Amino acid sequence: MTEVLTYKDNKLDFEDMFRKSEKTNGHVASFLRSFREEAAGSFIKSGLPGQNTTKYKYLDLDGLFSREYYYRFQQEIVHFDINHVFKCDIPNMNTKMQILLNGFYYGGQDSLVELQGGVKCGSMLQAAREMPDIFEKYYSKAVGKANDGLVDMNTALWRDGYFIYVPKNGSPGESLQVVNLVLSERNLFLQPRNMIILEEGAELNLVVCDHALSRKLSLSNSVSEIFVGANAKFDYTVLQNDHNSASQINYNFIDQGRDSRVEGNIISLHGGLIRNNHIVKLSGRGAENYLGGLNLTDGDQYIDNYVFVDHAVPDCYSEQFFKGVLDDKARGVFNGRILVQQDAQKTQAYQKNNNILLTDHARMNSNPQLEIYADDVKCTHGATVGQIDEEAMFYLRSRGIPENEARMMMMYGFAEEIIKKIKIDSLRERIEDFIARRLRGEMTRCENCSLLDR
Amino acid sequence: MEKEQDKILNEITQGDYKYGFYTNIEMETFPKGLNEDVVRMISAKKKEPEFLLEFRLKAFRHWKKMKMPDWAQLNIPEIDYQNIIYYAAPKKKPELESLDEVDPELRETFDKLGIALDEQKRLTGVAVDAVIDSVSVKTTFKETLAELGIIFSSFSEAVREHPDLVRKYLGSVVPYSDNFFAALNSAVFSDGSFCYIPKGVRCPMELSTYFRINAANTGQFERTLIVADESSYVSYLEGCTAPQRDENQLHAAIVEIIAHESAEVKYSTVQNWYPGDKNGLGGIFNFVTKRGICKGDNSKISWTQVETGSAITWKYPSCILKGNNSSAEFYSVAVTNNHQQADTGTKMIHIGKNTRSLIVSKGISAGNSQNSYRGLVKVLKNADNARNFSQCDSLLLGDKCGAHTFPYIEANNSSSVVEHEATTSKIGEDQIFYCNQRGISTEDAIGLIVNGYTKEVLNKLPMEFAVEAQKLLQISLEGSVG
Numbered sequence: 001m002t003e004v005l006t007y008k009d010n011k012l013d014f015e016d017m018f019r020k021s022e023k024t025n026g027h028v029a030s031f032l033r034s035f036r037e038e039a040a041g042s043f044i045k046s047g048l049p050g051q052n053t054t055k056y057k058y059l060d061l062d063g064l065f066s067r068e069y070y071y072r073f074q075q076e077i078v079h080f081d082i083n084h085v086f087k088c089d090i091p092n093m094n095t096k097m098q099i100l101l102n103g104f105y106y107g108g109q110d111s112l113v114e115l116q117g118g119v120k121c122g123s124m125l126q127a128a129r130e131m132p133d134i135f136e137k138y139y140s141k142a143v144g145k146a147n148d149g150l151v152d153m154n155t156a157l158w159r160d161g162y163f164i165y166v167p168k169n170g171s172p173g174e175s176l177q178v179v180n181l182v183l184s185e186r187n188l189f190l191q192p193r194n195m196i197i198l199e200e201g202a203e204l205n206l207v208v209c210d211h212a213l214s215r216k217l218s219l220s221n222s223v224s225e226i227f228v229g230a231n232a233k234f235d236y237t238v239l240q241n242d243h244n245s246a247s248q249i250n251y252n253f254i255d256q257g258r259d260s261r262v263e264g265n266i267i268s269l270h271g272g273l274i275r276n277n278h279i280v281k282l283s284g285r286g287a288e289n290y291l292g293g294l295n296l297t298d299g300d301q302y303i304d305n306y307v308f309v310d311h312a313v314p315d316c317y318s319e320q321f322f323k324g325v326l327d328d329k330a331r332g333v334f335n336g337r338i339l340v341q342q343d344a345q346k347t348q349a350y351q352k353n354n355n356i357l358l359t360d361h362a363r364m365n366s367n368p369q370l371e372i373y374a375d376d377v378k379c380t381h382g383a384t385v386g387q388i389d390e391e392a393m394f395y396l397r398s399r400g401i402p403e404n405e406a407r408m409m410m411m412y413g414f415a416e417e418i419i420k421k422i423k424i425d426s427l428r429e430r431i432e433d434f435i436a437r438r439l440r441g442e443m444t445r446c447e448n449c450s451l452l453d454r
Numbered sequence: 455m456e457k458e459q460d461k462i463l464n465e466i467t468q469g470d471y472k473y474g475f476y477t478n479i480e481m482e483t484f485p486k487g488l489n490e491d492v493v494r495m496i497s498a499k500k501k502e503p504e505f506l507l508e509f510r511l512k513a514f515r516h517w518k519k520m521k522m523p524d525w526a527q528l529n530i531p532e533i534d535y536q537n538i539i540y541y542a543a544p545k546k547k548p549e550l551e552s553l554d555e556v557d558p559e560l561r562e563t564f565d566k567l568g569i570a571l572d573e574q575k576r577l578t579g580v581a582v583d584a585v586i587d588s589v590s591v592k593t594t595f596k597e598t599l600a601e602l603g604i605i606f607s608s609f610s611e612a613v614r615e616h617p618d619l620v621r622k623y624l625g626s627v628v629p630y631s632d633n634f635f636a637a638l639n640s641a642v643f644s645d646g647s648f649c650y651i652p653k654g655v656r657c658p659m660e661l662s663t664y665f666r667i668n669a670a671n672t673g674q675f676e677r678t679l680i681v682a683d684e685s686s687y688v689s690y691l692e693g694c695t696a697p698q699r700d701e702n703q704l705h706a707a708i709v710e711i712i713a714h715e716s717a718e719v720k721y722s723t724v725q726n727w728y729p730g731d732k733n734g735l736g737g738i739f740n741f742v743t744k745r746g747i748c749k750g751d752n753s754k755i756s757w758t759q760v761e762t763g764s765a766i767t768w769k770y771p772s773c774i775l776k777g778n779n780s781s782a783e784f785y786s787v788a789v790t791n792n793h794q795q796a797d798t799g800t801k802m803i804h805i806g807k808n809t810r811s812l813i814v815s816k817g818i819s820a821g822n823s824q825n826s827y828r829g830l831v832k833v834l835k836n837a838d839n840a841r842n843f844s845q846c847d848s849l850l851l852g853d854k855c856g857a858h859t860f861p862y863i864e865a866n867n868s869s870s871v872v873e874h875e876a877t878t879s880k881i882g883e884d885q886i887f888y889c890n891q892r893g894i895s896t897e898d899a900i901g902l903i904v905n906g907y908t909k910e911v912l913n914k915l916p917m918e919f920a921v922e923a924q925k926l927l928q929i930s931l932e933g934s935v936g
Contacts, residue, residue: 102477226834363865366863380875384873385833385873386870387868387871
């Protein structure tokens with residue numbers, strides 16, 4: 001069942017889409033219905049977030065949605081085994097891989113897979129059926145009242161996504177990997193909804209990769225809810241390396257319990273339009289959150305990182321470190337906001353955003369913000385936009401290193417500060433290799449993916 | 455320790471506003487409300503030329519279509535613009551030869567403010583254009599300035615005597631359509647100051663205007679226009695105090711600065727309007743549009759402000775760096791206490807090549823106040839080698855106040871360098887301990903630390919102002935720590 005996302009008179013025809021979606025939605029867990037209806041009502045009222053809001057100041061959503069996309073209510077039947085045509089080729093990366101094909105869990109109707117340590121993973125929809133208690137306990141709790149039209153749209157329309165559950169003190173023993181594949185003859189609109197739950201003391205390493213296999217336009221509006229319980233550790237790396245007809249808007253809602261630790265690295269190497277929303281709530285004392293981001297953009301690409309960290313309780317630590325290199329006509333946006341609530345004493349919050357502009361056509365907007373209502377805090381933020389340090393260049397060149405090589409070394413060093421935090425060695429090496437090639441101007445795609453380019 | 459600190463905090467932060475008094479001068483006022491007739495009446499009252507009336511009417515018609523902005527981190531009670539008197543003037547406007555002829559009661563007002571005209575004239579060499587409730591009463595040192603060809607007069611006088619200059623520059627930096635409050639001001643501005651420094655002249659003294667809001671319920675809509683012609687220099691001071699009133703008073707001023715080639719303008723403000731009482735009742739709403747343009751090459755504009763007053767401050771002194779090699783500076787200390795709210799900062803728009811800007815902002819919040827820095831640094835495509843450095847520090851005194859930082863960086867040129875740094879913290883207990891240990895009381899220690907913290911900005915003020923500013927900081931804050 002496929003519907004066209006229509007956009008006319010400066011408005012998305014959402015109501016029609018929602019009605020059609022509801023007609024075919026009978027089989028889905030019934031408790032979701034009230035969430036869908038509430039979100040739909042709220043979207044109908046608010047519509048797409050406009051550029052008059054600070055959050056979407058630099059991103060023209062209307063322009064993005066006014067193109068023609070197809071939206072599928074159900075998984076498309078594929079006539080070949082995706083595992084035959086796609087295989088992640090990073091050597092020695094021992095990960096348990098899960099695939100989302102066009103926003104649907106590949107192998108959707110199967111029951112959840114049980115891994116070591118009682119870890120369960122699989123389709124979001126299947127999770128709602130198979131483990132309703134847990135699903136209902138967590139679903140939509142991190143999103144809450146997001147007051148964001150795009151999140152409402154996802155809540156109202158989502159049909160699938162991935163689900164990972166790590167029980168108390170459990171750990172899968174190996175890293176999990178989620179690969180978002182897009183393979184279609186038509187322009188696609190995707191709305192995956194994902195959920196990751198780490199109970200008390202659990203541990204999880206996750207790698208998320210995006211691979212659009214076809215050259216058609218795609219627009220993804222994904223929402224992930226991540227719950228990290230007390231003392232739990234969650235480490236994730238996101239590799240965004242898509243072609244220029246792919247646009248994606250991602251929401252990661254992270255809710256952290258007492259003494260939990262989350263470390264994330266978002267590496268954006270390619271993609272027509274990328275907007276990442278990292279919304280972190282530190283709701284247990286002593287929680288720590290580190291978020292690193294690196295983007296290398298060129299051509300007409302647009303990359304936009306929005307970070308909101310809510311320090312709701314005392315003694316928490318948060319750090320964001322985003323770096324960007326912008327070439328050609330690329331545009332970059334960093335919008336970071338740290339909120340320290342009145343009782344959140346002894347908060348430490350740091351935010352840094354460094355950018356290098358390589359041409360006069362590249363543009364960078366940086367907007368780090370602090371909103372602080374407690375007095376016993378240490379908060380700093382810094383932002384720079386500039387070029388490669390000429391003195392350092394001179395130093396290198398005076399030692400006989402050619403200009404191009406020196407420039408490359410400097411940029412590589414600039415990027416390395418983020419990449420070195422990636423914990424999976426083979427993945428880090430692959431990304432380092434990507435970046436080295438990328439800085440030389442070579443196309444960087446995982447080999448197996450580029451084979452499928454059509 | 456904590457108890458002692460609380461005690462000091464209470465003593466200091468609950469001190470009453472020292473300049474709360476009210477002078478009874480006969481006033482001529484218009485009825486409340488705003489419509490086209492009122493705009494025409496203001497213009498007629500001031501015997502303005504046709505072009506100015508046209509300007510006002512255009513602004514008024516535009517204003518009617520606008521909505522009050524709500525993007526600032528402020529909680530502004532609804533303002534009824536029809537419940538404000540838009541024109542108030544002391545009834546007798548004496549044309550005086552000497553200071554002796556000034557109304558004694560008025561003189562007393564200035565004395566209380568510590569700016570006795572005669573004393574200043576004799577001792578400090580500051581020419582004062584004293585503005586009480588919108589109409590300029592007395593301008594001193596005019597002759598000395600006139601010899602050099604410097605025009606320093608009230609705005610209405612400038613309109614009468616130099617209409618061509620006013621016409622050329624009015625609204626050229628802040629157009630009437632710029633924002634809600636700028637439009638309102640352009641429609642109903644009452645008076646203000648006009649200053650023109652001719653080519654190659656270095657103004658020998660600091661030019662100063664004391665603004666003062668006097669009668670109840672009169673909005674003050676000042677308009678200042680400073681034009682520095684080629685290779686000239688001027689340092690301009692503006693200072694404000696206002697008497698204690700219970701109803702909120704609206705102040706929407708405009709300051710425009712034009713710096714031609716190689717000219718330099720230094721603009722300093724100490725703002726100490728009535729901030730409202732301890733419960734947040736009353737106080738001035740200060741919604742000001744200040745903007746300068748470095749029009750010619752090698753020109754320079756420098757803003758220095760010390761903000762301690764007003765219930766709500768909404769103010770972003772900005773610079774457009776149009777000329778090549780032009781530079782701009784913004785130094786600010788903003789102090790909020792009790793229920794005060796401030797959303798202040800600057801905008802630096804780099805257009806010309808090799809332009810430089812520096813932003814140093816120091817925020818101090820105490821009590822239940824909210825203090826925000828909001829700044830934009832924009833580097834346009836052709837602004838090669840543009841350079842900006844911004845530093846925004848916030849100091850929190852007490853656990854019920856807020857300090858916020860909202861910098862915006864928009865860089866569009868690959869040879870430019872833009873840097874922003876911000877920190878938020880409280881005074882360290884170790885610092886206090888260090889001072890205590892050496893026999894310095896907690897109160898003095900905090901005074902020392904705040905002083906050191908703001909020194910970078912206060913140093914930029916002209917001497918006469920620096921003294922007053924330091925006193926103000928002491929009154930508003932000294933000793934308060936959380």
